[in-house]
Amino acid sequence: MNTALDIPALLDALTLEEQVSLLTGADFWTTVAIPRLGIPAVKVTDGPNGARGGIFNGGPQTACFPAAIALGSTWDPALIAEAGRALAEESRLKGAGALLAPTVNLHRSTLNGRNFECYSEDPHLTGEIACGYIRGLQSGGVAATIKHFVCNDSEVERMSIDSVVDERTLRELYLVPFEKAVKEAGVQAVMTSYNRINGDFAADHAPLVRDVLRGQWGFDGLVMSDWFAEHATEKSATAGMDLEMPGPTRQRGAALVQAVREGRVPAEDVRACAGRVLQFVERLGAFARPGIPEERAEDSAERRALIRRLGAAGCVLLKNEGERLPLSASARTIALIGPSAETARIMGGGSANVNALHRITPRQGLEAQTDATILSAPGADCHRWTPVLQQPMAVEFFASTDLSGEPVARAVYPSSEKVWAGEVLPGIDPMRFSARATLEHTPAEDGEHLISLTSAGRTRAFIDGELVVDAWESWSRGETYFTFGCDERIVRRTLRAGQPLRITIEFSSPTEVDVAFKALRLGLHRPRGETDLAEAETLARQADVALVFIGLNDEWDCEGLDRPDMRLPHGQNALVERVAAANPNTIVVLQTGAPVELPWIDRVPAVLQAWYPGQECGHAIADVLLGRAEPGGRLSQTxxxxxxxxxxxxxDARRYPGQGGRVVYEEGVFIGYRHHDSREIAPRFAFGHGLGYTRFAWETPQVDRTRFAPGEAVTVSVRITNTGARAGSEVVQLYVADVHSRVERPAQELKAFAKLHLQPGESAVATLTLGERAFAFFDAERGGWVAEAGEFRLRLGASSRDLRAELAVTLTHDGFTAA
Structure with a gap:
C-alpha cells in the first residue's frame, strides 16, 4: 500500500453516510466515487477464462482462455501463472482493476453446472493451480477475487440452499484452496457465495469471514458479496463483508446508516469495512491514476499462442490403443463427424462467458495443418436449449411496459438472443421497459422444427402474425438465466425449406424477480435424427479415420443449474456406436466440463478429452491430434x-440435490478419488490419469529421512527419464496414507506433485517436500491440526491408481498446530 495515502485521516473526513456509500457498488461493475475527497471508483469484471468487461454479451471482444477444469488438468502452476499475467493485460484493456476469479469450489459431484469453472475435486491441486493463477494476475497489477467462499458446490437452489457441513470436512477440503490463496499467494479479494453454510448466508457469516478468514488466516483484503447475494444489513457488516454488489444498494444505504445510529451495528465495523474498500482502491493504483478507461479489444499474437499452448496442455488422452494417436500421415481422408466438429466449443456458460476474439472450430484447425480430404456431417444434436438463430435481430424499445407509445430507442443484435445486465440503453429503466424484436428467417430444410422462447421478462412470439409461443401471462420463474428467467417454452411446427418467415417477439421487463437482469431468447431448429445418423455412418465408411467430436456445451455446463445426469444428450452415444461399427479406426474427441458416461468406450481405440480450450479450440485440438503438441493433461477429477x-x-436426496432447503455433506472428507479408493470402487479413469506420446522410466525414489518429528519436513525425490522418441511431460504425484488413525481417514490423499517436461533421453529429478500439515487431520474439538505419531506410507505414481513406488516414514510423536 502506498503510505502517502492516509486512510485513517480519509475515514475521519468521511461522513457516516459517505462511509456507508462505499460499501455498495455504484452499479453492476464499479465502486462508488466520492469526488469531494478525491476518492475514485474502480471497476471489476467477470472471469475466470477471460475479462468480459461491462457488457454481459455483445460487448467488446476479448481473449478467451481455456475453462478452469482444463487449466486444472495441466497440473502446471507455472504455466497457469503465465495465463494469469495475460489475463491481467486483458482486464486492463477493459478498464478493470480486479478480475472476479479464480473459482476454487471443489468437484463434489459430477453434475455441478459450474464444474467446468472449477479446477479439481482435490483441495491441494486446486490450491496450487489457484496460487499460480493469482500470482500471475496480481503481478500484472490486477487484483484476483477468489470465489465462492464457501461450499458453492452445486447450482441447485443456489440462492438459498443451506450447505450443512462439519468443521473437519470444511477445513480439510473446502477451505483449503482459500487458505492457500491467502497465506501463500496474497490474494487481494474474496467473494462470498450465494448459499448458506450451516444456517447463515455466506455474506453474513461471521464465524467464517470474521473469525476464520480474517482472524485465523490474517486476511486484510476486500470481501465482496456475489451479485445480489447479501441478505442481512446488520449481520453482513458486523461479519466484515465489505462490499455489497451490485449497486444500487439493496441491504445497505439508509438502512445501514439507521442501524448504526440506533446502535444495532457498531460504527467501528462500518469504518473498518470502508477502510478496506479504500485500501482496495489504493492497492489497485486508482488514487494515483483516477478514472476508468474506455473498454477496448486487442488481438495479440502472443496471447493467441499462449491460449493455444494452454489448450493442448490441458487435453487429456484417456485411451490410445494401438497408438492411433497422433494421426498417421497415411490418413488421407478424414471423416469429421459430430455436433462439435464444425462448432467451436470454447467455454462454459454463465458469468464466465465472454465475447471471444476468435472461435476456431476443429475443422478449421485441421484444415490449417493437413491437406487430407475432410468429409463432414453433424450426425446428432448437442444443445440443451433450442439453438438460437445466428442472424440480425432488430429491436425497438418503449418506455412503457406494454409496448404503448412511440419507440424511444432502437438497436440491432447479431442473434435471436439478448441479455441486459444492469443497463439496457441510455435513458431506459431496466426494471420498466418493453420491446418488440423482429427478424426474417428462411428455413434451409423441410420438416418438423422446434420453436422456443426463454426469457427473464415476459415474452410472446408470433410468426407471420400468428401467436406461436407464449411466455407472457403464464411466465413463472425457472432455472434459466441464473434462475432469473423462466423455463424454456417449446412448440413444434412443420416448416418448408425456402419459405420466408416473419418473426416478431414482444417483451416486457417486469416479473416477480426484482433484479435488473433481463433477457430474451428465441430458438428455432430442426432436430437431427435417423437420416443424420445414416449420413455420418456413410461418411465414416469412406474415410481412413473417423474423428467424432461429441460432448456438451455452454448450456449443459452452465452457471445456474446442474445437469440432470451423466449421459451425453440426444443421439450422441448412438452416433459413436454407428460410426465405430462402420470404421474401426474411430477416434472420439470429447468436449465436456465434467465426466460423462461412456457406454461405447470398449468399441473405440482412442479417446481425447479436450474440455473447453478457449478461443484457439480447433488449433489446440489439431495440434494434439496431429502430434504437433503433446496431450499434456491429467485428470483433475475422477x-x-x-x-x-x-x-x-x-x-440419499439429503446428500444431493438436497431436501427441504438443505444439502448435507454427509460423506465428510470422502469425495472424488478419496471415495473411490476408500470404498474400493473402480473408476473408469483414475484421478491424475492421462497418457502421452512418449514413455518414461522411473528410478527408485529416495526419502531424506524415515523418521521425523513435528515441525520437520520430509523430502522425497525420484529421477525420471524420457525413454521415448518424442518430447513429453510426466506428472509425479505423491499420495500420503496414514496407516493407523483414531479417526477415519481417506485411503490416501494427494499432498504434492511435480510436472517434468523432458526431451527424448533427458532425465530430471522430481523433488517433493511434505510439511507436518501433509500428515495431519483437523480436530474440531481441539481447534487445530493433529499429526498423530506412527507410520505413514508415501505413494508415488502417475495417477491415484497407477502407483509406482511406496515408502514408509514414521512420525516420532504427536504434533499439533492451532487453526
Whole structure:
C-alpha cells in the first residue's frame, strides 16, 4: 500500500453516510466515487477464462482462455501463472482493476453446472493451480477475487440452499484452496457465495469471514458479496463483508446508516469495512491514476499462442490403443463427424462467458495443418436449449411496459438472443421497459422444427402474425438465466425449406424477480435424427479415420443449474456406436466440463478429452491430434463408470440435490478419488490419469529421512527419464496414507506433485517436500491440526491408481498446530 495515502485521516473526513456509500457498488461493475475527497471508483469484471468487461454479451471482444477444469488438468502452476499475467493485460484493456476469479469450489459431484469453472475435486491441486493463477494476475497489477467462499458446490437452489457441513470436512477440503490463496499467494479479494453454510448466508457469516478468514488466516483484503447475494444489513457488516454488489444498494444505504445510529451495528465495523474498500482502491493504483478507461479489444499474437499452448496442455488422452494417436500421415481422408466438429466449443456458460476474439472450430484447425480430404456431417444434436438463430435481430424499445407509445430507442443484435445486465440503453429503466424484436428467417430444410422462447421478462412470439409461443401471462420463474428467467417454452411446427418467415417477439421487463437482469431468447431448429445418423455412418465408411467430436456445451455446463445426469444428450452415444461399427479406426474427441458416461468406450481405440480450450479450440485440438503438441493433461477429477458410483449419488436426496432447503455433506472428507479408493470402487479413469506420446522410466525414489518429528519436513525425490522418441511431460504425484488413525481417514490423499517436461533421453529429478500439515487431520474439538505419531506410507505414481513406488516414514510423536 502506498503510505502517502492516509486512510485513517480519509475515514475521519468521511461522513457516516459517505462511509456507508462505499460499501455498495455504484452499479453492476464499479465502486462508488466520492469526488469531494478525491476518492475514485474502480471497476471489476467477470472471469475466470477471460475479462468480459461491462457488457454481459455483445460487448467488446476479448481473449478467451481455456475453462478452469482444463487449466486444472495441466497440473502446471507455472504455466497457469503465465495465463494469469495475460489475463491481467486483458482486464486492463477493459478498464478493470480486479478480475472476479479464480473459482476454487471443489468437484463434489459430477453434475455441478459450474464444474467446468472449477479446477479439481482435490483441495491441494486446486490450491496450487489457484496460487499460480493469482500470482500471475496480481503481478500484472490486477487484483484476483477468489470465489465462492464457501461450499458453492452445486447450482441447485443456489440462492438459498443451506450447505450443512462439519468443521473437519470444511477445513480439510473446502477451505483449503482459500487458505492457500491467502497465506501463500496474497490474494487481494474474496467473494462470498450465494448459499448458506450451516444456517447463515455466506455474506453474513461471521464465524467464517470474521473469525476464520480474517482472524485465523490474517486476511486484510476486500470481501465482496456475489451479485445480489447479501441478505442481512446488520449481520453482513458486523461479519466484515465489505462490499455489497451490485449497486444500487439493496441491504445497505439508509438502512445501514439507521442501524448504526440506533446502535444495532457498531460504527467501528462500518469504518473498518470502508477502510478496506479504500485500501482496495489504493492497492489497485486508482488514487494515483483516477478514472476508468474506455473498454477496448486487442488481438495479440502472443496471447493467441499462449491460449493455444494452454489448450493442448490441458487435453487429456484417456485411451490410445494401438497408438492411433497422433494421426498417421497415411490418413488421407478424414471423416469429421459430430455436433462439435464444425462448432467451436470454447467455454462454459454463465458469468464466465465472454465475447471471444476468435472461435476456431476443429475443422478449421485441421484444415490449417493437413491437406487430407475432410468429409463432414453433424450426425446428432448437442444443445440443451433450442439453438438460437445466428442472424440480425432488430429491436425497438418503449418506455412503457406494454409496448404503448412511440419507440424511444432502437438497436440491432447479431442473434435471436439478448441479455441486459444492469443497463439496457441510455435513458431506459431496466426494471420498466418493453420491446418488440423482429427478424426474417428462411428455413434451409423441410420438416418438423422446434420453436422456443426463454426469457427473464415476459415474452410472446408470433410468426407471420400468428401467436406461436407464449411466455407472457403464464411466465413463472425457472432455472434459466441464473434462475432469473423462466423455463424454456417449446412448440413444434412443420416448416418448408425456402419459405420466408416473419418473426416478431414482444417483451416486457417486469416479473416477480426484482433484479435488473433481463433477457430474451428465441430458438428455432430442426432436430437431427435417423437420416443424420445414416449420413455420418456413410461418411465414416469412406474415410481412413473417423474423428467424432461429441460432448456438451455452454448450456449443459452452465452457471445456474446442474445437469440432470451423466449421459451425453440426444443421439450422441448412438452416433459413436454407428460410426465405430462402420470404421474401426474411430477416434472420439470429447468436449465436456465434467465426466460423462461412456457406454461405447470398449468399441473405440482412442479417446481425447479436450474440455473447453478457449478461443484457439480447433488449433489446440489439431495440434494434439496431429502430434504437433503433446496431450499434456491429467485428470483433475475422477472419471466414474456411472453416476451411481459418485458419492453424492448414493440414493440419499439429503446428500444431493438436497431436501427441504438443505444439502448435507454427509460423506465428510470422502469425495472424488478419496471415495473411490476408500470404498474400493473402480473408476473408469483414475484421478491424475492421462497418457502421452512418449514413455518414461522411473528410478527408485529416495526419502531424506524415515523418521521425523513435528515441525520437520520430509523430502522425497525420484529421477525420471524420457525413454521415448518424442518430447513429453510426466506428472509425479505423491499420495500420503496414514496407516493407523483414531479417526477415519481417506485411503490416501494427494499432498504434492511435480510436472517434468523432458526431451527424448533427458532425465530430471522430481523433488517433493511434505510439511507436518501433509500428515495431519483437523480436530474440531481441539481447534487445530493433529499429526498423530506412527507410520505413514508415501505413494508415488502417475495417477491415484497407477502407483509406482511406496515408502514408509514414521512420525516420532504427536504434533499439533492451532487453526
Amino acid at each position: 472419471w466414474p463408470v456411472q453416476l451411481a458410483d459418485v458419492v453424492t449419488s448414493q440414493g
